[in-house]
Amino acid sequence: MAELTYRDAVAAGIAQEMERDERVVFLGEDVAAAGGVFKATVGLLEKFGPRRVRDCPISEQAILGATMGAAMTGLRPIAEIMFSDFLAVCWDIVANEIAKMRYMTNGQIQLPLVIRTANGAGSRFGAQHSQSVENWAMAVPGIKVVAPAFPADVKGLLAAAVRDPDPVLFFEQKSLYAMKGEVPDGECIDELGKANVLRSGKDCTIVALAAMVHRALGAAEILEKEHGISCTVVDVRSLVPLDTRTILSEVVKTGRLVTVEENPRLCGWGAEVASIVTEECFWDLDGPIVRITTPHVPLPSADQLEDNTIPSVERIVREIRQKID
Amino acid sequence: MAELTYRDAVAAGIAQEMERDERVVFLGEDVAAAGGVFKATVGLLEKFGPRRVRDCPISEQAILGATMGAAMTGLRPIAEIMFSDFLAVCWDIVANEIAKMRYMTNGQIQLPLVIRTANGAGSRFGAQHSQSVENWAMAVPGIKVVAPAFPADVKGLLAAAVRDPDPVLFFEQKSLYAMKGEVPDGECIDELGKANVLRSGKDCTIVALAAMVHRALGAAEILEKEHGISCTVVDVRSLVPLDTRTILSEVVKTGRLVTVEENPRLCGWGAEVASIVTEECFWDLDGPIVRITTPHVPLPSADQLEDNTIPSVERIVREIRQKID
């Protein structure tokens, strides 16, 4: 076990796969010579050379289109879209081309590719550089969606994404890049579509994703110690495929569900989870489902405004105390 | 009262507003000389001239960007995006620019604009020309989202959208363009954010949108006559703002909720409605919430495949019989 930051786990995951498989190539803006604006890909150019690690013009449609074309003809490309907000400028390639190609061609075309992108708030970057847009991707059939919360998951899930025969959108959480954690030595490979139960309780099941996992854990700690409310915390990790089995079985155990979402409220993944739970284990619920989300507003930039917009540990504690009891 | 088709109600709504207000202009691809590929804007060029009704190059980003720039400097433009699927090529302008501008500038910039687009399946056009993407828009704070099911609503809601000081994304349902209905004579102006209760029942509340409203009504008829199940049918009409008051009060009356969505399952508007209902009137529910949606797949094109993918009257009847009783 080595201790790595979340950002170093990205580079380690990519390096592991590039070493293993010559077909793996990596492209994006400022990713090669500069090692990425978040420094998550430092060293890859030096290790694998400019043939495999490539800087691109500011042309997101070309980047993802080229990624798609390369994937359908035998490569296994990894593309970086610098901020997930910028998926909007190439959304056609993601949502209409990559996601639909296999289905429309009845399986003739296979797209083993990964799109990595920095997602989420916390850096005071304002409304165009702070969004959590994993729900945009979840709404589109044909693309897998992953969002790790820990360095070990970053490396293992990234490797799994690269090896997966289907396109994967890999959301890295900006606010977690500096976070440290244990990462297994040697080859590290995880499985897509598995949620992790990080803590078991009896009063309430909190389901969270990415940065919100840490806040949910923080809140669960306080709820247990200070308020005698015992919570299960589930880290979803993968929105598509979604590990409904784990989620449903944990909800059934506590009878209550709280989702914690960094995205603005409407049509977030938590809504989908809530609708599955009320449809499939309605009779096991002991009370309303609670969704704790960012309010349905674009994100403000000033530090205090931003901090009071995305769900905080305090807000999670407060809402659970008010609504679950 | 005159009988108009849904498509003619579009032209009538635009004409009414252009006559009233010189600031209203209209632009899009093939909309002027050709009257639109769905013939929904026939006659406008002849009536208002090429200064106000303009054909554009295939440049959706330019079209919506120009719409935005015109709106912030005193015009009230209406733009057409030919198929809603193409919102993906200009999604940045919709989701990152138009939707966020007022908030980011703390109210300095106002964007009274309307984006009209043809949405939905039923024409055997395949996966890139048949999507229901209203949930993409609903997920983005800062843009209003309307989807009428009847010609009268088309005209009245379009007028309301044009007069609204905020940006509105107006989804016209392709499969309804040929539908006829009564439209009030004279000035016709409706209100955004109001759902309509089209039928009252006691066993179950069906909440539907656009084309699905007609199928829900058809199903309710059969359920009542043939199976003795009496259903309320609510036409949502406007996703943002959402008339939760009407929806919640109708759900409380029957104790059961079924949503009927044309969109693929994950993160559809029905998930949001379901999550609101379980959060806010959990104790009034007599059983699980049921979502009837298109399965989470891109749409196939062949007629029988398409017909068996989007929710049909028969499927709605079947699912309600199985799950509500």
Place this chain on the structure above:
Amino acid sequence: MDTTVKRKKTESPEIEIGRETRLELYRLQVELRYCEKRAYDLFLQNLVKGTSHLSLGQEAIAAAFGVAMRPDDWTFCTYRGHAHTLARGASMAGVLGELMGRECGLLGGKGGSMHLTDVTHGAMGSYAIIGAHLPVAAGAAWSAQYRGTEQVAVCFFGDGTTNIGAFHESLNFSAVWQLPVVFVCENNLYMEYTPIHAVTAVKNPAADRASAYGLESILIDGNDADAVYRTAVECMTRARKGGGPALIEAVTYRHSGHSRADPAKYRPDGELEKWLERDPVKIYRERLLHLGFTEGTLQDIEAEVTRKVDEATAIAKASPTPSLDGIERNVWADGGAAWRN
């Protein structure tokens, strides 16, 4: 728009076109013509579902590239892609079957007319959203370059497509990376119903923009299969050798409306008639006679193609509608559509 086509400076008259090749160019044009006509007849019989965009009048371009390409080269085309897909050798019954929504369709009825694809013949998809396939073709070219296979990606699109952002990004990207991709703009003078000159700042939407990507301006007569063939050979040869991308503007005209729904009333009087005189199939037939091929040889080709189209039609008509199981198949590589466990 002035539709007279200057001879481009690189027309390579030195590229010899042999007699076999000439016959093949004719045969393929006839095949594309007859198959599109059959598609049109099938609409009239209400057997074609959804929309369709015919290449009637534009066959020389698809045919010439079809003949010039190596079997392992890749084609990327648009919703107006029947001809380009057939030209690579895709099954005609598969094409007609797909238009009719039958099980024998190239895509099992899941894609329809706008998405014809036959990977085994290098037809890497038909794309229905303007501009999207240009970067995809660039990506395929990148993969050929990376693997050193000397394959070329050929990407067809219309004049209207030159005004969308993806065009610009793809051209610059391909030029900077020196990718083996040939972009072919079929300038048929119209986007859907709007004349291209009404919405474009330059006269020749592709040729006048080549310099913005450091590329040579190539403007050719898209109704002359030989001119297209020579240009295709020249550009593909250069691309294979590492000489980078090319952007070709081939001027042509579609004889029918934009799509099935379009009676094409927006065309000025006489325009169609003028272009019918320059019908590529007619021109090429005359040229072959002039070059000494016999009427009998050409009639044999025509008869053979008619038989082929009839056979394909019969197969497609006999094919059942697709099984409903297909709806939840092939979202994922495991063959299924599951988004949950």
Place this chain on the structure above:
Amino acid sequence: MDTTVKRKKTESPEIEIGRETRLELYRLQVELRYCEKRAYDLFLQNLVKGTSHLSLGQEAIAAAFGVAMRPDDWTFCTYRGHAHTLARGASMAGVLGELMGRECGLLGGKGGSMHLTDVTHGAMGSYAIIGAHLPVAAGAAWSAQYRGTEQVAVCFFGDGTTNIGAFHESLNFSAVWQLPVVFVCENNLYMEYTPIHAVTAVKNPAADRASAYGLESILIDGNDADAVYRTAVECMTRARKGGGPALIEAVTYRHSGHSRADPAKYRPDGELEKWLERDPVKIYRERLLHLGFTEGTLQDIEAEVTRKVDEATAIAKASPTPSLDGIERNVWADGGAAWRN
């Protein structure tokens, strides 16, 4: 990239620059320079939140346009927009306050450095996603044209922005509609950290592409405020009179890194030094002395600007953090954020 700038053929030496205008050009450059330096000092004191992109070294462009524009003209700029916003007369305390996340900020702390906007002064927004504001500027120009007001929209962006799709769409659209919009590419030789020549198929990313939109190729020295001013006057005058859009490439250099986070280690040795010699403020100061303005006059201007910057800093520092109510304000025109009843 060769950074020597040819004099463009339309440099209009006939446009006279009066002495008052020259002083104003100097004053404004100094103001932009000092304010950016202050912003930098405030980072170092950890008082600036989030990111910031300085225009140090690029002031001549924003200043010259600021002086040349009519009060009712519109500016559209990028995340690197402090200078362009200030140059229109926006409150300096409002700018610094916004960087610091204070209530007195132009946007009440809701937008931050990357979104500075002051509609009352025609600063119609700073846009942080590459390319997005080009069509928005075109739309403003359309509205001016429609209403016959002779206003002009000026749109600033970087060299890297010329490779994104929205650039292409906007230029073509504006040219076809003959809109009164002036596109100004500030070519500072780099996108974020990547040299522009490494990712661009032509030498001059904007000037070499003007012809693709039927526009004149305009390449100027962006560090020479007079050259920029003359070009601005000429292009805006033509646009006001219905002569359509212009695309200007102004070559310049940023003295600091791309953003606050960037130490700019990727620059070759000596490059910065070379450009510091061509510092626009320094050049212009020397020119004014050469033209007979006294050292005293210039020092007075500098002292006055220093006072202004100090005052603005004091106001911003004294301003409280924004009220949390703002979070749910101004999503909609009714002032609120309600998405339901």
